[in-house]
Amino acid sequence: MKVKDLIKNKEKMKYTIAHRKAFRTVEKQLLGHNTFRSLFHDFxxxxxxxxxxxxxxxxxxxxxxxxxxKxxxxNTDIVQMVIDWECARYTKPDKPLNARQTLEKFYPHLTEKVLPIIEQLNL
Known part of the structure; x- marks a missing residue:
């Protein structure tokens, strides 16, 4: 481990902590509860x-x-992916799109599999 990597990654750790918190918040809003998997999201x-x-x-x-x-x-994996896409815009300035926009722009090849879940979650 290099000291400069630890210092450089300190900001990434803050970024990831904020993202993990947003993930749990959005998941609870969408599902009505938090899942066990959300405790370890990006851990x-x-x-x-x-x-x-x-x-x-x-x-x-x-x-x-x-x-x-990949x-x-x-279905649970895809729900988690959609929640990840949806919450990214709250903490990641470089990712301002919501889940539906992310699907359309970056993953149109997943539309058949993902769009029903986006609609089920009312996004």
Whole structure:
């Protein structure tokens, strides 16, 4: 671990903490409760930030997390992905789109699978 990585990633840790809180808030609004999975949403990033650079962590996270496209297989995974898309706009200035806009702009190939869930959640 490099000291400069720890200092650099301190801001990313704050960003991720805010995102995790927003995720739980949006999930409760949409589902009426928080799931067990929401307690650990993006928690891997928090554990890895002190040890690795942000780019490596992001790549690893997207490749292995069930709420990202590559591994979202079940209905629950897709619901978690939609909630992630919906809440991103509250804490991530670089991601101002809501879930429906995110689907249309970045994931149109997932429309058949994801749009019914977006509609079910009244988004």
């Amino acid at each position: 891997d990033k928090m554990l890895l930030y002190p040890f690795f650079d942000k780019e490596k962590i992001s790549k690893w996270h997207r490749n292995y997390s069930r709420h990202h496209e 591994h979202a297989k079940t």
